[in-house]
Amino acid sequence: MSRLAGSVFHVGSAVERADVVARMVDVYIARREPAGDGQDRAVAAELRSVVGATGPASDPDRGATIDSLALDRHEPASIASAVAVARDNARRAREVVSTELWDCLNVTRSRMPRKVAPDRAHEFLGWVRERSALAIGVVEADASRDEVWEFFTLGRSLQRCATTARLLASDLLDRRSTASWVTALRACSAGEAFQRGRDHHTPSPEDAAAFLLLDERSPRSLRFLARRADECLTDVAPSCIEDEVRAFAEVRAALESVTETTALLAARAAGEQFAVAADRVVEALDARVFAASEPAR
Incomplete structure (x- = not known):
């Protein structure tokens, strides 16, 4: 299995x-x-x-x-x-x-x-x-929404969560540049969803950061991705990786204290934390779960 x-x-x-x-x-x-x-x-x-x-x-x-x-x-x-x-x-x-x-x-x-x-x-x-x-x-x-779907979705969610987090923590983003945030939204496939939700207004860096970190409905936001990954981990993760799962849940919980007005200031630190936490879960799954019964070559 x-x-x-x-x-x-x-x-x-x-x-x-x-x-x-x-x-x-x-x-x-x-x-x-x-x-x-x-x-x-x-x-x-x-x-x-x-x-x-x-x-x-x-x-x-x-x-x-x-x-x-x-x-x-x-x-x-x-x-x-x-x-x-x-x-x-x-x-x-x-x-x-x-x-x-x-x-x-x-x-x-x-x-x-x-x-x-x-x-x-x-x-x-x-x-x-x-x-x-x-x-x-x-x-x-x-x-079917069984374990096959959960592991497929977990792989997707952790991959996108880690990559989006690394983008938010990277120097590709100029924190005060509207053009830079517009580019980041496009790179995360969130540009059109953001514009529809803001009546096509030009985004401010504060609004764009809040959308990529906190939006409850966008499958491109860190909050949405982290929640989906956390739900899958709760259902399928074995006890041997509980430390990594707990650490990921703690990073997710910390995001709940970020508000739309503080999202811009919190974006880089949140990105760094989510990237590390997601990568640790993947490494733990590979080392202690998926590799447990690798066929002999």
């Missing part, structure tokens, strides 16, 4: 990672207005940190950054790697994964290109988002 749970968890996490990385690369690299070489390299290096890339943070240009974070199969944080991980784990969990989800991931993996021209990057990244949405939609539409 731990092997199947781990496979389903990593399918959810990898599908979400492909979506998250595609959105962030599109917003911060592919469609960003050209700047000086030094500034472009700084943005690329910071983005690599946000998405958890392990390779060198010294890409010479935008094309190299796109190749690395989108197509490099040896970079664990890349889209190509995420798609491969999702497909391989779905294969290991075929007995509990639906045929529709397997077909979706298998086709996505088979159609993943090895090279994308810089002027086609936006189109490719849009395709990745569509394929991720299709995989998630299959699960949300068809899966």
Whole structure:
């Protein structure tokens, strides 16, 4: 059971990672207005940190950054790697994964290109988002709300929670710049939802920070993601990781003391705390739960 749970968890996490990385690369690299070489390299290096890339943070240009974070199969944080991980784990969990989800991931993996021209990057990244949405939609539409759905959702929630948290804690955000917060909302796929909720007014940094941290209804806010992850952990997490689960719950509880007026000041610290707490839960699950019955190779 731990092997199947781990496979389903990593399918959810990898599908979400492909979506998250595609959105962030599109917003911060592919469609960003050209700047000086030094500034472009700084943005690329910071983005690599946000998405958890392990390779060198010294890409010479935008094309190299796109190749690395989108197509490099040896970079664990890349889209190509995420798609491969999702497909391989779905294969290991075929007995509990639906045929529709397997077909979706298998086709996505088979159609993943090895090279994308810089002027086609936006189109490719849009395709990745569509394929991720299709995989998630299959699960949300068809899966029983049992442990399979809970582990898939837990993987998704922790992945997005950690990445959003690292963005809030990063230097990609200029705390007092409205344009910087608008970009962050777009990168988190929260821009349109924010605008609809604010009658299309230009967001202030305070409003944008409050939305990404505290909104009760947006599935892109830290409060929503943390609540969803906490609910799944309550249902399926074993006692061997209770320390990490408790620490995550404490960080979530601390967020309840943040108000809309203090969200801007609290954003960086909250991001740092959530990133650490979410990563610790994932590491504990991998080390003490999912690895418990790994098949011999």
